[in-house]
Amino acid sequence: MSDITNxxxxxxxxxxxxxxxxxLSKMMFMSTATAFYRLTxxxxxxxxxxxxFGKGENAKKFLRTDDRVERVRRAHLNDLENIVPFLGIGLxxxxxxxxxxxxxxxxxxxxxxxIYHTIxxxxxxxxxxxxxxxxxxxxxxxxxxxxxxxxxxYL
Amino acid sequence: MSDITNxxxxxxxxxxxxxxxxxLSKMMFMSTATAFYRLTxxxxxxxxxxxxFGKGENAKKFLRTDDRVERVRRAHLNDLENIVPFLGIGLxxxxxxxxxxxxxxxxxxxxxxxIYHTIxxxxxxxxxxxxxxxxxxxxxxxxxxxxxxxxxxYL
Amino acid sequence: MSDITNxxxxxxxxxxxxxxxxxLSKMMFMSTATAFYRLTxxxxxxxxxxxxFGKGENAKKFLRTDDRVERVRRAHLNDLENIVPFLGIGLxxxxxxxxxxxxxxxxxxxxxxxIYHTIxxxxxxxxxxxxxxxxxxxxxxxxxxxxxxxxxxYL
Numbered sequence: 035m036s037d038i039t040n041x042x043x044x045x046x047x048x049x050x051x052x053x054x055x056x057x058l059s060k061m062m063f064m065s066t067a068t069a070f071y072r073l074t075x076x077x078x079x080x081x082x083x084x085x086x087f088g089k090g091e092n093a094k095k096f097l098r099t100d101d102r103v104e105r106v107r108r109a110h111l112n113d114l115e116n117i118v119p120f121l122g123i124g125l126x127x128x129x130x131x132x133x134x135x136x137x138x139x140x141x142x143x144x145x146x147x148x149i150y151h152t153i154x155x156x157x158x159x160x161x162x163x164x165x166x167x168x169x170x171x172x173x174x175x176x177x178x179x180x181x182x183x184x185x186x187x188y189l
Numbered sequence: 190m191s192d193i194t195n196x197x198x199x200x201x202x203x204x205x206x207x208x209x210x211x212x213l214s215k216m217m218f219m220s221t222a223t224a225f226y227r228l229t230x231x232x233x234x235x236x237x238x239x240x241x242f243g244k245g246e247n248a249k250k251f252l253r254t255d256d257r258v259e260r261v262r263r264a265h266l267n268d269l270e271n272i273v274p275f276l277g278i279g280l281x282x283x284x285x286x287x288x289x290x291x292x293x294x295x296x297x298x299x300x301x302x303x304i305y306h307t308i309x310x311x312x313x314x315x316x317x318x319x320x321x322x323x324x325x326x327x328x329x330x331x332x333x334x335x336x337x338x339x340x341x342x343y344l
Numbered sequence: 345m346s347d348i349t350n351x352x353x354x355x356x357x358x359x360x361x362x363x364x365x366x367x368l369s370k371m372m373f374m375s376t377a378t379a380f381y382r383l384t385x386x387x388x389x390x391x392x393x394x395x396x397f398g399k400g401e402n403a404k405k406f407l408r409t410d411d412r413v414e415r416v417r418r419a420h421l422n423d424l425e426n427i428v429p430f431l432g433i434g435l436x437x438x439x440x441x442x443x444x445x446x447x448x449x450x451x452x453x454x455x456x457x458x459i460y461h462t463i464x465x466x467x468x469x470x471x472x473x474x475x476x477x478x479x480x481x482x483x484x485x486x487x488x489x490x491x492x493x494x495x496x497x498y499l
Binding site for chain 2: 111114115116119123125130131155168187189
Binding site: 041042045048049051052053054055056058059061062064065079080082083085086110111114117118121125 | 424470474485486497
Protein backbone atom coordinates (compact mmCIF):
# COMPACT_ATOMS: atom_id res chain seq x y z
CA MET A 35 0.00 0.00 0.00
CA SER A 36 1.46 3.37 -0.98
CA ASP A 37 1.04 6.57 0.99
CA ILE A 38 -2.49 6.93 -0.36
CA THR A 39 -3.86 6.15 3.08
CA ASN A 40 -2.34 9.37 4.37
CA UNK A 41 -5.56 11.00 3.28
CA UNK A 42 -7.48 8.92 5.79
CA UNK A 43 -5.14 10.05 8.57
CA UNK A 44 -6.43 13.57 8.04
CA UNK A 45 -9.13 14.30 10.61
CA UNK A 46 -11.35 16.41 8.33
CA UNK A 47 -11.12 14.05 5.37
CA UNK A 48 -11.90 11.03 7.53
CA UNK A 49 -14.91 12.79 9.05
CA UNK A 50 -16.10 13.77 5.56
CA UNK A 51 -15.76 10.13 4.45
CA UNK A 52 -17.93 8.99 7.39
CA UNK A 53 -20.66 11.61 6.96
CA UNK A 54 -20.76 11.26 3.16
CA UNK A 55 -21.09 7.49 3.47
CA UNK A 56 -23.91 7.84 6.01
CA UNK A 57 -25.91 10.29 3.92
CA LEU A 58 -25.41 8.30 0.70
CA SER A 59 -26.59 5.15 2.48
CA LYS A 60 -29.65 7.06 3.63
CA MET A 61 -30.29 8.12 0.04
CA MET A 62 -30.04 4.49 -1.09
CA PHE A 63 -32.75 3.64 1.43
CA MET A 64 -35.13 5.74 -0.69
CA SER A 65 -34.87 3.13 -3.47
CA THR A 66 -36.01 0.39 -1.11
CA ALA A 67 -38.82 2.64 0.18
CA THR A 68 -40.03 3.14 -3.41
CA ALA A 69 -39.86 -0.61 -4.07
CA PHE A 70 -41.74 -1.29 -0.80
CA TYR A 71 -44.61 1.05 -1.71
CA ARG A 72 -44.73 -0.20 -5.31
CA LEU A 73 -45.08 -3.81 -4.15
CA THR A 74 -47.50 -3.28 -1.24
CA UNK A 75 -49.73 -0.89 -3.24
CA UNK A 76 -49.32 -2.72 -6.57
CA UNK A 77 -48.32 0.42 -8.47
CA UNK A 78 -45.85 -0.11 -11.30
CA UNK A 79 -44.21 1.87 -14.06
CA UNK A 80 -43.22 -1.04 -16.34
CA UNK A 81 -45.43 -3.80 -17.79
CA UNK A 82 -42.81 -6.48 -17.04
CA UNK A 83 -42.87 -5.59 -13.32
CA UNK A 84 -46.48 -6.62 -12.81
CA UNK A 85 -46.52 -9.57 -15.24
CA UNK A 86 -46.92 -11.96 -12.30
CA PHE A 87 -50.13 -10.19 -11.15
CA GLY A 88 -52.06 -10.86 -14.34
CA LYS A 89 -51.91 -11.03 -18.12
CA GLY A 90 -52.83 -8.60 -20.88
CA GLU A 91 -55.58 -6.09 -20.05
CA ASN A 92 -55.71 -7.36 -16.49
CA ALA A 93 -52.08 -6.30 -15.90
CA LYS A 94 -52.56 -2.78 -17.26
CA LYS A 95 -54.51 -1.66 -14.23
CA PHE A 96 -51.29 -1.84 -12.18
CA LEU A 97 -49.55 0.67 -14.48
CA ARG A 98 -50.57 3.80 -12.65
CA THR A 99 -49.23 6.47 -10.35
CA ASP A 100 -49.85 6.70 -6.63
CA ASP A 101 -49.50 9.67 -4.27
CA ARG A 102 -47.42 7.72 -1.78
CA VAL A 103 -44.98 6.41 -4.40
CA GLU A 104 -44.66 9.82 -6.09
CA ARG A 105 -43.92 11.40 -2.71
CA VAL A 106 -41.02 9.00 -2.07
CA ARG A 107 -39.73 9.61 -5.60
CA ARG A 108 -39.82 13.39 -5.11
CA ALA A 109 -37.94 13.02 -1.81
CA HIS A 110 -35.37 10.83 -3.57
CA LEU A 111 -34.86 13.32 -6.42
CA ASN A 112 -34.53 16.16 -3.91
CA ASP A 113 -31.86 14.10 -2.13
CA LEU A 114 -29.95 13.65 -5.38
CA GLU A 115 -30.18 17.36 -6.19
CA ASN A 116 -28.72 18.29 -2.80
CA ILE A 117 -26.38 15.42 -1.95
CA VAL A 118 -24.49 15.65 -5.26
CA PRO A 119 -23.36 19.27 -4.55
CA PHE A 120 -22.53 18.29 -0.95
CA LEU A 121 -20.38 15.38 -2.19
CA GLY A 122 -18.50 17.44 -4.77
CA ILE A 123 -18.08 20.66 -2.80
CA GLY A 124 -17.59 18.83 0.52
CA LEU A 125 -14.83 16.62 -0.88
CA UNK A 126 -12.92 19.56 -2.36
CA UNK A 127 -13.52 21.65 0.77
CA UNK A 128 -12.14 18.81 2.93
CA UNK A 129 -8.97 18.82 0.83
CA UNK A 130 -8.56 22.59 1.09
CA UNK A 131 -7.30 22.46 4.68
CA UNK A 132 -10.22 23.97 6.62
CA UNK A 133 -10.39 24.33 10.38
CA UNK A 134 -11.42 20.85 11.64
CA UNK A 135 -14.02 22.10 14.14
CA UNK A 136 -15.76 24.30 11.53
CA UNK A 137 -15.57 21.65 8.84
CA UNK A 138 -17.03 18.86 10.98
CA UNK A 139 -19.79 21.22 12.15
CA UNK A 140 -20.71 21.78 8.48
CA UNK A 141 -20.91 18.03 7.82
CA UNK A 142 -22.99 17.40 10.94
CA UNK A 143 -25.54 20.10 10.14
CA UNK A 144 -25.86 18.86 6.56
CA UNK A 145 -26.40 15.22 7.52
CA UNK A 146 -28.83 16.13 10.30
CA UNK A 147 -30.77 18.50 8.02
CA UNK A 148 -31.11 15.93 5.23
CA ILE A 149 -32.28 13.19 7.61
CA TYR A 150 -34.86 15.60 9.03
CA HIS A 151 -35.83 16.58 5.45
CA THR A 152 -36.59 12.94 4.64
CA ILE A 153 -38.66 12.51 7.81
CA UNK A 154 -40.57 15.74 7.05
CA UNK A 155 -41.22 14.63 3.48
CA UNK A 156 -42.31 11.06 4.17
CA UNK A 157 -44.55 11.47 7.21
CA UNK A 158 -45.30 14.32 6.12
CA UNK A 159 -44.76 17.00 8.76
CA UNK A 160 -46.48 20.36 8.20
CA UNK A 161 -44.48 23.13 6.57
CA UNK A 162 -42.11 24.86 7.27
CA UNK A 163 -40.39 21.72 8.64
CA UNK A 164 -39.33 20.48 5.23
CA UNK A 165 -38.49 23.95 3.90
CA UNK A 166 -36.27 24.76 6.88
CA UNK A 167 -34.39 21.46 6.70
CA UNK A 168 -33.91 22.02 2.97
CA UNK A 169 -32.45 25.49 3.50
CA UNK A 170 -30.21 24.31 6.36
CA UNK A 171 -28.55 21.76 4.07
CA UNK A 172 -28.49 24.24 1.18
CA UNK A 173 -26.89 26.97 3.30
CA UNK A 174 -24.20 24.67 4.67
CA UNK A 175 -23.22 23.59 1.15
CA UNK A 176 -23.07 27.19 -0.06
CA UNK A 177 -20.97 28.10 2.99
CA UNK A 178 -18.41 25.42 2.05
CA UNK A 179 -18.47 26.61 -1.60
CA UNK A 180 -17.85 30.20 -0.48
CA UNK A 181 -14.99 29.19 1.82
CA UNK A 182 -13.40 27.11 -0.95
CA UNK A 183 -13.65 29.83 -3.60
CA UNK A 184 -12.46 32.58 -1.27
CA UNK A 185 -9.33 30.69 -0.23
CA UNK A 186 -8.49 28.60 -3.26
CA UNK A 187 -9.92 30.22 -6.37
CA TYR A 188 -7.86 29.39 -9.47
CA LEU A 189 -9.46 30.03 -12.83
CA MET B 190 -2.68 19.46 9.23
CA SER B 191 -1.00 16.64 7.32
CA ASP B 192 0.27 16.86 3.77
CA ILE B 193 -3.27 16.52 2.48
CA THR B 194 -3.17 20.10 1.27
CA ASN B 195 -0.49 19.11 -1.25
CA UNK B 196 -3.37 18.26 -3.54
CA UNK B 197 -4.46 21.89 -3.54
CA UNK B 198 -0.94 22.97 -4.52
CA UNK B 199 -1.43 21.13 -7.79
CA UNK B 200 -2.47 23.61 -10.48
CA UNK B 201 -4.88 21.30 -12.31
CA UNK B 202 -6.54 19.99 -9.17
CA UNK B 203 -7.01 23.48 -7.79
CA UNK B 204 -8.54 24.67 -11.06
CA UNK B 205 -10.84 21.63 -11.08
CA UNK B 206 -11.91 22.45 -7.52
CA UNK B 207 -12.80 26.01 -8.54
CA UNK B 208 -14.71 25.11 -11.70
CA UNK B 209 -16.53 22.19 -10.06
CA UNK B 210 -17.60 24.42 -7.16
CA UNK B 211 -18.86 27.10 -9.56
CA UNK B 212 -20.90 24.70 -11.68
CA LEU B 213 -22.34 22.92 -8.62
CA SER B 214 -23.36 26.28 -7.15
CA LYS B 215 -25.05 27.11 -10.45
CA MET B 216 -26.91 23.79 -10.27
CA MET B 217 -28.05 24.60 -6.73
CA PHE B 218 -29.52 27.84 -8.07
CA MET B 219 -32.00 25.70 -10.04
CA SER B 220 -33.61 24.65 -6.73
CA THR B 221 -34.24 28.26 -5.80
CA ALA B 222 -35.58 28.97 -9.32
CA THR B 223 -38.06 26.11 -8.91
CA ALA B 224 -39.10 27.40 -5.48
CA PHE B 225 -39.49 30.92 -6.89
CA TYR B 226 -41.82 29.80 -9.71
CA ARG B 227 -43.78 27.49 -7.39
CA LEU B 228 -44.45 30.34 -4.96
CA THR B 229 -45.16 33.12 -7.48
CA UNK B 230 -47.39 30.89 -9.64
CA UNK B 231 -48.91 28.97 -6.73
CA UNK B 232 -48.12 25.56 -8.23
CA UNK B 233 -47.32 22.82 -5.73
CA UNK B 234 -46.62 19.11 -5.66
CA UNK B 235 -47.46 18.43 -2.00
CA UNK B 236 -50.68 19.21 -0.08
CA UNK B 237 -48.72 20.47 2.95
CA UNK B 238 -46.94 23.08 0.81
CA UNK B 239 -50.11 25.00 -0.02
CA UNK B 240 -51.91 24.49 3.31
CA UNK B 241 -51.55 28.21 4.07
CA PHE B 242 -53.41 29.16 0.84
CA GLY B 243 -56.64 27.41 1.75
CA LYS B 244 -58.18 24.36 3.37
CA GLY B 245 -59.60 21.12 1.97
CA GLU B 246 -60.99 21.29 -1.57
CA ASN B 247 -59.88 24.89 -1.88
CA ALA B 248 -56.23 23.85 -1.47
CA LYS B 249 -56.37 21.11 -4.08
CA LYS B 250 -56.49 23.55 -6.96
CA PHE B 251 -52.86 24.45 -6.23
CA LEU B 252 -51.73 20.83 -6.74
CA ARG B 253 -51.06 21.05 -10.45
CA THR B 254 -48.24 21.23 -12.96
CA ASP B 255 -47.14 24.35 -14.78
CA ASP B 256 -45.08 24.71 -17.97
CA ARG B 257 -42.65 27.15 -16.40
CA VAL B 258 -42.01 25.00 -13.31
CA GLU B 259 -41.63 21.83 -15.40
CA ARG B 260 -39.14 23.61 -17.66
CA VAL B 261 -36.92 24.53 -14.69
CA ARG B 262 -37.19 20.98 -13.37
CA ARG B 263 -36.14 19.50 -16.73
CA ALA B 264 -33.17 21.89 -16.84
CA HIS B 265 -32.24 20.85 -13.29
CA LEU B 266 -32.42 17.13 -14.11
CA ASN B 267 -30.37 17.67 -17.26
CA ASP B 268 -27.78 19.43 -15.10
CA LEU B 269 -27.65 16.47 -12.72
CA GLU B 270 -27.29 14.01 -15.61
CA ASN B 271 -24.33 15.95 -17.02
CA ILE B 272 -22.61 17.42 -13.98
CA VAL B 273 -22.36 14.06 -12.17
CA PRO B 274 -20.20 12.55 -14.97
CA PHE B 275 -18.15 15.76 -15.13
CA LEU B 276 -17.53 15.61 -11.37
CA GLY B 277 -16.52 11.96 -11.33
CA ILE B 278 -14.51 11.84 -14.56
CA GLY B 279 -13.09 15.34 -14.07
CA LEU B 280 -11.84 14.55 -10.56
CA UNK B 281 -10.12 11.35 -11.66
CA UNK B 282 -8.77 13.03 -14.80
CA UNK B 283 -7.33 15.87 -12.66
CA UNK B 284 -5.50 13.26 -10.58
CA UNK B 285 -4.10 11.48 -13.63
CA UNK B 286 -1.48 14.15 -14.31
CA UNK B 287 -2.83 15.80 -17.49
CA UNK B 288 -1.22 18.76 -19.25
CA UNK B 289 -2.42 21.83 -17.26
CA UNK B 290 -3.30 23.95 -20.29
CA UNK B 291 -5.39 21.18 -21.89
CA UNK B 292 -7.05 20.25 -18.62
CA UNK B 293 -8.07 23.79 -17.69
CA UNK B 294 -9.38 24.33 -21.25
CA UNK B 295 -11.63 21.30 -20.74
CA UNK B 296 -12.99 22.68 -17.45
CA UNK B 297 -13.61 26.12 -18.94
CA UNK B 298 -15.51 24.81 -21.96
CA UNK B 299 -17.64 22.57 -19.74
CA UNK B 300 -18.57 25.32 -17.30
CA UNK B 301 -19.26 27.82 -20.11
CA UNK B 302 -21.35 25.30 -22.03
CA UNK B 303 -23.47 24.37 -19.01
CA ILE B 304 -24.13 28.01 -18.10
CA TYR B 305 -25.16 28.68 -21.71
CA HIS B 306 -27.32 25.53 -21.60
CA THR B 307 -29.21 26.88 -18.58
CA ILE B 308 -29.75 30.26 -20.25
CA UNK B 309 -30.94 28.54 -23.47
CA UNK B 310 -33.33 26.34 -21.51
CA UNK B 311 -34.83 28.98 -19.23
CA UNK B 312 -35.36 31.91 -21.62
CA UNK B 313 -35.78 29.77 -23.90
CA UNK B 314 -33.52 30.44 -26.88
CA UNK B 315 -34.47 28.77 -30.19
CA UNK B 316 -32.76 25.51 -31.05
CA UNK B 317 -29.98 24.57 -31.77
CA UNK B 318 -28.66 26.81 -28.95
CA UNK B 319 -29.52 24.32 -26.22
CA UNK B 320 -28.52 21.26 -28.26
CA UNK B 321 -25.11 22.71 -29.11
CA UNK B 322 -24.35 23.71 -25.52
CA UNK B 323 -25.42 20.24 -24.40
CA UNK B 324 -23.08 18.53 -26.87
CA UNK B 325 -20.17 20.87 -26.02
CA UNK B 326 -20.35 19.80 -22.36
CA UNK B 327 -20.96 16.18 -23.34
CA UNK B 328 -17.98 16.11 -25.72
CA UNK B 329 -15.62 17.66 -23.19
CA UNK B 330 -16.56 15.04 -20.58
CA UNK B 331 -16.08 12.19 -23.09
CA UNK B 332 -12.72 13.67 -24.08
CA UNK B 333 -11.54 13.54 -20.43
CA UNK B 334 -12.89 9.97 -20.11
CA UNK B 335 -11.00 8.93 -23.25
CA UNK B 336 -7.77 10.54 -22.06
CA UNK B 337 -8.10 8.87 -18.65
CA UNK B 338 -8.80 5.41 -20.04
CA UNK B 339 -6.09 5.62 -22.71
CA UNK B 340 -3.38 6.55 -20.20
CA UNK B 341 -4.48 4.88 -16.99
CA UNK B 342 -6.68 1.89 -17.80
CA TYR B 343 -6.43 -0.78 -15.12
CA LEU B 344 -9.14 -3.44 -15.08
CA MET C 345 3.79 18.09 -11.49
CA SER C 346 3.72 17.49 -7.75
CA ASP C 347 3.32 14.11 -6.09
CA ILE C 348 -0.40 14.21 -6.85
CA THR C 349 0.05 11.40 -9.36
CA ASN C 350 1.04 9.09 -6.51
CA UNK C 351 -2.67 8.42 -6.16
CA UNK C 352 -2.73 6.90 -9.64
CA UNK C 353 0.17 4.60 -8.72
CA UNK C 354 -2.13 2.96 -6.18
CA UNK C 355 -3.59 -0.19 -7.70
CA UNK C 356 -7.04 0.10 -6.10
CA UNK C 357 -7.43 3.79 -6.86
CA UNK C 358 -6.40 3.32 -10.47
CA UNK C 359 -8.85 0.45 -10.89
CA UNK C 360 -11.59 2.58 -9.31
CA UNK C 361 -10.79 5.40 -11.76
CA UNK C 362 -11.14 3.01 -14.71
CA UNK C 363 -14.38 1.38 -13.59
CA UNK C 364 -15.95 4.69 -12.52
CA UNK C 365 -15.10 6.25 -15.88
CA UNK C 366 -16.57 3.28 -17.75
CA UNK C 367 -19.85 3.30 -15.84
CA LEU C 368 -20.20 7.09 -16.08
CA SER C 369 -19.63 6.90 -19.84
CA LYS C 370 -22.33 4.23 -20.03
CA MET C 371 -24.67 6.55 -18.11
CA MET C 372 -23.93 9.36 -20.55
CA PHE C 373 -25.00 7.04 -23.37
CA MET C 374 -28.52 7.18 -21.90
CA SER C 375 -28.73 10.86 -22.90
CA THR C 376 -28.01 9.99 -26.51
CA ALA C 377 -30.51 7.10 -26.36
CA THR C 378 -33.19 9.55 -25.16
CA ALA C 379 -32.30 12.01 -27.93
CA PHE C 380 -32.39 9.20 -30.51
CA TYR C 381 -35.89 8.07 -29.50
CA ARG C 382 -37.16 11.66 -29.26
CA LEU C 383 -36.00 12.43 -32.79
CA THR C 384 -37.03 9.16 -34.48
CA UNK C 385 -40.44 9.09 -32.76
CA UNK C 386 -40.98 12.86 -32.86
CA UNK C 387 -41.75 13.11 -29.14
CA UNK C 388 -40.65 16.33 -27.46
CA UNK C 389 -40.91 18.03 -24.10
CA UNK C 390 -40.20 21.62 -25.21
CA UNK C 391 -41.97 23.70 -27.92
CA UNK C 392 -38.67 25.03 -29.26
CA UNK C 393 -37.41 21.46 -29.91
CA UNK C 394 -40.06 20.68 -32.52
CA UNK C 395 -40.30 24.16 -34.07
CA UNK C 396 -38.76 22.83 -37.30
CA PHE C 397 -41.55 20.22 -37.65
CA GLY C 398 -44.38 22.73 -37.85
CA LYS C 399 -45.77 25.99 -36.52
CA GLY C 400 -48.38 26.85 -33.91
CA GLU C 401 -51.07 24.23 -33.32
CA ASN C 402 -49.38 21.88 -35.75
CA ALA C 403 -46.28 21.72 -33.54
CA LYS C 404 -48.21 21.00 -30.36
CA LYS C 405 -48.97 17.44 -31.41
CA PHE C 406 -45.27 16.60 -30.90
CA LEU C 407 -45.40 17.69 -27.24
CA ARG C 408 -46.37 14.34 -25.79
CA THR C 409 -44.96 11.43 -23.86
CA ASP C 410 -44.04 8.07 -25.32
CA ASP C 411 -43.55 4.71 -23.60
CA ARG C 412 -40.18 4.12 -25.20
CA VAL C 413 -38.80 7.55 -24.26
CA GLU C 414 -40.15 7.32 -20.70
CA ARG C 415 -38.53 3.90 -20.32
CA VAL C 416 -35.10 5.27 -21.26
CA ARG C 417 -35.60 8.20 -18.91
CA ARG C 418 -36.51 5.90 -16.01
CA ALA C 419 -33.41 3.80 -16.71
CA HIS C 420 -31.32 6.99 -16.76
CA LEU C 421 -32.73 8.22 -13.45
CA ASN C 422 -32.17 4.80 -11.88
CA ASP C 423 -28.56 4.99 -13.06
CA LEU C 424 -28.13 8.39 -11.41
CA GLU C 425 -29.68 7.14 -8.16
CA ASN C 426 -27.26 4.21 -8.02
CA ILE C 427 -24.09 5.50 -9.66
CA VAL C 428 -23.89 8.61 -7.42
CA PRO C 429 -23.60 6.47 -4.23
CA PHE C 430 -21.11 4.18 -5.99
CA LEU C 431 -18.98 7.18 -6.99
CA GLY C 432 -18.98 8.74 -3.54
CA ILE C 433 -18.67 5.61 -1.43
CA GLY C 434 -16.36 3.87 -3.94
CA LEU C 435 -13.96 6.82 -4.04
CA UNK C 436 -13.71 7.05 -0.26
CA UNK C 437 -13.49 3.25 0.06
CA UNK C 438 -10.63 3.20 -2.47
CA UNK C 439 -8.77 5.72 -0.31
CA UNK C 440 -9.32 3.72 2.88
CA UNK C 441 -6.70 1.11 1.98
CA UNK C 442 -8.83 -1.96 1.23
CA UNK C 443 -7.49 -5.33 0.08
CA UNK C 444 -6.92 -4.89 -3.70
CA UNK C 445 -8.49 -8.21 -4.73
CA UNK C 446 -11.67 -7.58 -2.70
CA UNK C 447 -11.92 -3.96 -3.82
CA UNK C 448 -11.54 -4.70 -7.53
CA UNK C 449 -14.07 -7.52 -7.23
CA UNK C 450 -16.55 -4.98 -5.81
CA UNK C 451 -15.97 -2.60 -8.73
CA UNK C 452 -16.32 -5.38 -11.32
CA UNK C 453 -19.59 -6.69 -9.90
CA UNK C 454 -21.02 -3.16 -9.75
CA UNK C 455 -20.12 -2.28 -13.32
CA UNK C 456 -21.31 -5.64 -14.66
CA UNK C 457 -24.58 -5.39 -12.72
CA UNK C 458 -25.34 -1.86 -13.95
CA ILE C 459 -24.63 -2.76 -17.59
CA TYR C 460 -26.93 -5.78 -17.23
CA HIS C 461 -29.51 -3.52 -15.56
CA THR C 462 -29.51 -1.20 -18.57
CA ILE C 463 -29.89 -4.11 -21.00
CA UNK C 464 -32.74 -5.57 -18.88
CA UNK C 465 -34.49 -2.21 -18.77
CA UNK C 466 -34.17 -1.25 -22.42
CA UNK C 467 -34.96 -4.52 -24.20
CA UNK C 468 -36.83 -5.23 -21.77
CA UNK C 469 -36.01 -8.63 -20.30
CA UNK C 470 -38.65 -10.26 -18.09
CA UNK C 471 -38.34 -9.81 -14.33
CA UNK C 472 -36.47 -10.68 -12.13
CA UNK C 473 -33.56 -9.85 -14.47
CA UNK C 474 -33.71 -6.13 -13.78
CA UNK C 475 -34.48 -6.55 -10.06
CA UNK C 476 -31.53 -8.91 -9.53
CA UNK C 477 -29.08 -6.65 -11.38
CA UNK C 478 -30.37 -3.70 -9.34
CA UNK C 479 -29.82 -5.53 -6.04
CA UNK C 480 -26.37 -6.78 -7.07
CA UNK C 481 -25.19 -3.19 -7.61
CA UNK C 482 -27.01 -2.02 -4.49
CA UNK C 483 -25.48 -4.76 -2.32
CA UNK C 484 -21.97 -4.09 -3.55
CA UNK C 485 -22.28 -0.38 -2.73
CA UNK C 486 -23.64 -1.16 0.75
CA UNK C 487 -20.80 -3.63 1.30
CA UNK C 488 -18.24 -0.88 0.55
CA UNK C 489 -20.12 1.54 2.84
CA UNK C 490 -20.09 -1.04 5.66
CA UNK C 491 -16.38 -1.75 5.22
CA UNK C 492 -15.60 1.98 5.23
CA UNK C 493 -17.65 2.77 8.32
CA UNK C 494 -16.40 -0.26 10.26
CA UNK C 495 -12.73 0.59 9.69
CA UNK C 496 -12.69 4.36 9.44
CA UNK C 497 -15.68 5.79 11.29
CA TYR C 498 -14.95 9.26 12.65
CA LEU C 499 -17.92 11.35 13.72
